[in-house]
Each structure stands twice: as structure tokens, then as C-alpha cells.
Amino acid sequence: MQGQINIQPNQQVIYDTDLIRRRHPALNIARLQRLVLTGFMGAGKSTVGRMLADRLGWEFLDLDTYIEARAGLTVPEIFATHGETHFRKLESQALASALGRQNVVLALGGGAPEVLTNRLLIEQTPATATIFLDAPFSTLFDRCMLQALNAPAADPESASQPTELRPLLANPDAAEGRFRTRRPIYRRLARLAVDTSALTTEETVAGILAALKVDRAAAGS
Ligand code: S3P
Numbered sequence: 708m709q710g711q712i713n714i715q716p717n718q719q720v721i722y723d724t725d726l727i728r729r730r731h732p733a734l735n736i737a738r739l740q741r742l743v744l745t746g747f748m749g750a751g752k753s754t755v756g757r758m759l760a761d762r763l764g765w766e767f768l769d770l771d772t773y774i775e776a777r778a779g780l781t782v783p784e785i786f787a788t789h790g791e792t793h794f795r796k797l798e799s800q801a802l803a804s805a806l807g808r809q810n811v812v813l814a815l816g817g818g819a820p821e822v823l824t825n826r827l828l829i830e831q832t833p834a835t836a837t838i839f840l841d842a843p844f845s846t847l848f849d850r851c852m853l854q855a856l857n858a859p860a861a862d863p864e865s866a867s868q869p870t871e872l873r874p875l876l877a878n879p880d881a882a883e884g885r886f887r888t889r890r891p892i893y894r895r896l897a898r899l900a901v902d903t904s905a906l907t908t909e910e911t912v913a914g915i916l917a918a919l920k921v922d923r924a925a926a927g928s
Contacts (some may be wrong), residue, residue: 710829718856719760725763729860730840731782731785734836734838734898734899734918734920735920735921736763736919736920736921737803737920738834739835739836739919740809740810740811740812740833740834740835741808741809741810741811741812741813741832741834741835741920742759742763742765742812742813742835742837742838743812743815743829743835743836743837743838744756744812744814744838744840745815745817745819745820745835745837745838745839745840745871745887745891745896745897746817746839746840746841746843746893747844747847747890747893748819748843748847748851748875748882749842749846749847749848749849749850749851749877749922750840750842750847750854750903751840751850751903751908751911752769752814752815752816752817752840752920753814755814755903755908755911755912755915756769756812756813756814757784757812757903758908758909758912759812759912759915759916760811760812762808762912762916762921762926763810763812763881763916763921763926764810765810765811765812766808766810766811766812767811767814768803768805768811768812768813768814769802769814769878770798770801770802770813770815770816770819770896771816771898773801773804773805774794774801774816777797777800777801778797782794782816782874782899783872783873783874784800786876792798795822795823796820798816798823798825799819799822799828800826800838801829802815802819802825802828802829803828804840806828806829806832806835811923814878815843816873817875817889818885818889820889820892820893821885821888821889821892824829826892826896829896830896836898836899836919837896837897837898837899837901838897838899838901839894839895839896839897839900839901840901840903840911841894841900841901841903841904842902842903842904844882844883844886844887846904847886847918848879849875851872851896852876853862853872854872855872855873869870872876872926888907898916899915901914901915922925
């Protein structure tokens, strides 16, 4: 039911490895200044992140949007003009800058955690917890295609292609390969993982707030 948390065993908000738990004994919003949302394209990082930030009264920052503002180009333009390697460089620089902020919910691009230096940067930034939004590849791929079809075209004369917004989805098999490589990386980096496949955005945010021990009244819900 919409607005009610009904978490099935396979959709549980789960805590990650003992190693990570030992390093950061208790997950509690009072001890945190940054929440980093991770997961593959279509996981809902921006939608969930915006609502989460709103509930916490924190700033929301989408790393792709931040990169675009810094570069003066859209992500597809950066890929088309300069290639993925250059995009990853800009992404790492933007991440380092974004992690300097406080009381921020930061939505990463799906590829950011694949870069070791990015993971180290996130892990070594104090008062920072990473949350992994998980779902099967087919669900994520379908969500991305729907989003692209519903996105307003920059030029109404040329209908936007489903893969225009996310260049790495142009080859679905290669995208699935990336998903398989990245999923264990997302899991290892995360303090908290949420299977969002059967949850609404509202339910996902409510589950995260509960795991972070956020007082419901204080969270404005
Ligand atoms: C990418 C994901 C995109 C964007 C870029 C590359 C990836 O972000 O950073 O197209 O490598 O998975 P979203 O995950 O927000 O779509």
C-alpha cells in the first residue's frame, strides 16, 4: 500500500559487511554530515535523494548535474565530445569538491564507485555513509527507457532517443555487463542497502530514515 512501509524479507533494509560495521559502529543521523546514494542507472538515486534531503532539511546535490554545471556541457555532450575517460576525470574532481560540503545528500552517477580513488575518497571522508539503492537489471533498464521516453526533447522536431540521456545504455548487453561488475562494488561500499524494486520512493525514503534513526516528527513526514 502506498505510503506504508511493508518490507518483505527480500526487500529488507540490510546492513552490509561486519568489517564496515566494525569501522562505523552505529548508523545514526546524529553522527552523519553526508549521505551518499549509489546504485546503477535507474535506481532512483536523484528522486530518493531529493526527497531524503527535503525530509532531513539538508542540501541535495546530484553529481551529474554538478559536473554539467562545472563543465558547461551536458553528460551526453561530454561523452560525445571528449569520451568516457574525460568524463570520469571530471566526475572524480566533482566528487572531491562535493564531499567538502556538510549536511548534504549526494546522488552519485552509476559509474562513480567503480573508480577506486572515488571509493577511497568516500570511505575516508568522515561522517559519511553510503546507501545502495538496489534492483534487478531488467527493472532498472525499463525505468531508464521510460524516463527517456517521457523526457521533454531539447529540440521538439527531433524526438529524443531512449538512450540519449544515458549514453551507456545504447548497448544493453554491455550495460548489463557493467551492472554485474558494479553490483558487488556498490554492496561493499554501502552501510545500508535497500531493494527498491517493489517500493515507492516514499517507502524507500521512510525505510532509510528509520534505519538512520531519524525522528519521524523531526523529518517532517
Ligand atoms: C553513468 C551513469 C549516469 C552518468 C553517466 C555514466 C554510468 O548517471 O553519470 O551517464 O556509468 O553508469 P546515473 O546513474 O545518474 O544515470
